[in-house]
Amino acid sequence: MSSIAAGEQGPATTRAAEKTIHPVWVRVCHWTNAVAMVIMIMSGWQIYNASPLFNFLFPKTITIGGWLAGALLWHFAAMWLLTINGLVYVILGFATGRFRRKLTPITPSGVIADTKAALTGKLNHDDLSKYNSVQKLLYAGILLVGALIVLSGLAIWKPVQFQYLTALFGGYEIARYVHFFAMAAIVLFLIVHVVMAFLVPKSLRAMLTGH
Amino acid sequence: MKSIFRKPLIGIDKQLLVKDAARLMPELSRRRFLSGGASLGALTLLTGCEVSDSLSAENLLTQVSKFNDKVQAAIFNPNALAPTYPASAITRPFPFNAYYTLDDAPEIEAKDWELEVTGLVQNTRAWKLEELYALPQETQITRHICVEGWSAIGSWTGARLSEFLKRIGADSRAKYVWFRCAEGYTTSIDMPTAMHPQTQMTFGFDGKTLPKAYGYPMKVRIPTRLGFKNPKYVVSLEVTNDYKGGYWENQGYNDYSGL
Numbered sequence: 001m002s003s004i005a006a007g008e009q010g011p012a013t014t015r016a017a018e019k020t021i022h023p024v025w026v027r028v029c030h031w032t033n034a035v036a037m038v039i040m041i042m043s044g045w046q047i048y049n050a051s052p053l054f055n056f057l058f059p060k061t062i063t064i065g066g067w068l069a070g071a072l073l074w075h076f077a078a079m080w081l082l083t084i085n086g087l088v089y090v091i092l093g094f095a096t097g098r099f100r101r102k103l104t105p106i107t108p109s110g111v112i113a114d115t116k117a118a119l120t121g122k123l124n125h126d127d128l129s130k131y132n133s134v135q136k137l138l139y140a141g142i143l144l145v146g147a148l149i150v151l152s153g154l155a156i157w158k159p160v161q162f163q164y165l166t167a168l169f170g171g172y173e174i175a176r177y178v179h180f181f182a183m184a185a186i187v188l189f190l191i192v193h194v195v196m197a198f199l200v201p202k203s204l205r206a207m208l209t210g211h
Numbered sequence: 212m213k214s215i216f217r218k219p220l221i222g223i224d225k226q227l228l229v230k231d232a233a234r235l236m237p238e239l240s241r242r243r244f245l246s247g248g249a250s251l252g253a254l255t256l257l258t259g260c261e262v263s264d265s266l267s268a269e270n271l272l273t274q275v276s277k278f279n280d281k282v283q284a285a286i287f288n289p290n291a292l293a294p295t296y297p298a299s300a301i302t303r304p305f306p307f308n309a310y311y312t313l314d315d316a317p318e319i320e321a322k323d324w325e326l327e328v329t330g331l332v333q334n335t336r337a338w339k340l341e342e343l344y345a346l347p348q349e350t351q352i353t354r355h356i357c358v359e360g361w362s363a364i365g366s367w368t369g370a371r372l373s374e375f376l377k378r379i380g381a382d383s384r385a386k387y388v389w390f391r392c393a394e395g396y397t398t399s400i401d402m403p404t405a406m407h408p409q410t411q412m413t414f415g416f417d418g419k420t421l422p423k424a425y426g427y428p429m430k431v432r433i434p435t436r437l438g439f440k441n442p443k444y445v446v447s448l449e450v451t452n453d454y455k456g457g458y459w460e461n462q463g464y465n466d467y468s469g470l
Binding site: 047048050051068069070072073074076077080156158159160161163167172173176 | 271272273275276279286287288291292293294354356357358359360361362434435459462463464465469470
C-alpha cells in the first residue's frame with residue numbers, strides 16, 4: 001500500500017489516498033472526547049487541589065472552575081458528555097468491527113519489535129490505516145484506562161448507592177488514588193499522542209478530514 | 212484524614228484548620244466560577260444572536276447541576292445503608308472542618324438551647340435537650356465524606372430523625388426538611404433522606420457527649436450525603452415544600468450532594 005505522500009504517482013495510488021482512514025463517527029467521537037476529557041482533567045485538578053493526595057498542587061492557571069464549587073459543576077456536567085460519547089464510541093467500535101480490525105492482534109513479539117524500531121527511529125507511519133503494535137497496545141490500553149477512570153469516578157461519587165463498586169476498588173480512599181493514577185496515565189498518553197500527531201502531521205489531517 | 216501520604220493528620224490543629232477554612236472559603240473574586248473564557252456568551256457574539264444570561268456557561272452549568280439533583284434523587288435507594296465500620300476504624304482525631312476556626316464556633320449552653328420546630332408539622336412546640344435525649348438512641352460508625360474529597364470515620368450516637376418527625380406529626384408528603392444553625396449556617400435535605408434509617412439527630416460522638424467541635428448540642432448526621440449537608444449546632448428545623456437553599460448550596464455546590 002502506498003503512502004499519501006506518493007499520491008502523484010498515478011490513479012491507483014490516488015484511490016488509495018482517498019481511502020477513508022477515519023469514518024465520520026470516529027472523528028466526531030474523537031473530538032467530542034477531546035473536549036470532554038480536557039474539561040474533566042482541568043476541573044479535576046482544581047478538585048484535587050481542595051484536598052491534595054500528594055504534596056503538590058496543580059497551578060491555578062491550568063485548572064478550570066475558579067474554585068472548588070465551580071470545578072465540581074464543570075466536572076459533573078462534562079461527565080455526561082464524556083460517558084455518553086464514550087459509550088457511543090465503544091459500542092460502534094465493537095459493532096463495526098473497527099476495534100477488531102485496528103487493535104488486534106497484539107502480540108508481545110510485535111510490541112517488542114515495534115518498540116525497538118520506534119526508539120531507533122525506524123518505525124514508519126506510511127500507511128495510516130494500519131496501526132503498528134505499539135499503537136495497538138496504547139490505543140487498546142487507553143480504552144481500558146478510560147473504563148477504569150469512569151468506574152473509579154462512579155465509586156467515589158456514589159460510595160453508598162454504588163457501594164459494591166466502591167468495595168471492588170478497595171474502598172473510598174483507595175478509589176480516589178485509582179481515579180488519580182488513571183488521570184495521570186491518560187495525561188501521559190495525551191502528551192505522547194499530541195507529540196506524535198505533530199511529528200506525523202498527516203495523521204492529524206486524517207483525524208480532521210477522514211483521509 | 213487527608214491522606215496516608217500526608218502528615219500531619221488534619222486533627223484539631225489550629226494552623227491546619229485555618230488553612231482548610233481558607234481553602235473552602237470562596238474569595239469574592241472566586242465567587243463567579245468561570246475563570247476566564249469558555250463562555251457561551253462568546254458564541255452568541257459570533258453567531259450574532261442576542262447575548263443573554265440564559266446562554267451563559269454559568270447558567271448552563273447550574274441547569275446541569277439541577278438535572279444532577281434529579282438523577283441523584285432517582286439513584287437514591289431508601290433501603291440502602293451506608294457501610295458501617297468497626298470501632299478500630301474510627302479516625303482519631305476526627306477532623307474539625309468549617310468556614311471558621313474552632314474558637315469562633317458557637318458556644319452553646321444546654322440550658323439556653325432548644326430546638327425550634329416549624330412548618331408542616333402538627334406540633335410546633337420547641338424541644339429541650341433532655342427531651343431529645345429521652346428518644347430511643349443508637350450508634351453508627353460511618354464514613355463522613357467531605358465535598359473537598361477527604362473522608363474520616365466517626366462514631367455518632369443519637370435518635371433517628373424519622374422517629375422525631377413521626378413524634379412531631381410531620382407531613383411526610385412534604386418535600387424538604389430545612390435546618391438552621393446557631394452561627395447562621397443553613398442546609399436542607401429531601402424527605403426520603405430525612406426518613407432514611409441512618410439519618411440521625413446526633414448527641415454523642417465516640418462514646419462521649421457531642422463536643423463543641425462536632426456541633427454541640429445537636430448535629431444532624433446523614434451518612435448518605437456529603438459532609439456539608441450534615442449541619443452542626445442545629446437550632447431550628449422546618450418541614451417545608453419550599454426549596455430554601457443553604458449556605459454552601461447558594462454559592463454553587465450541588466444541592467443534592469448524595470453519596
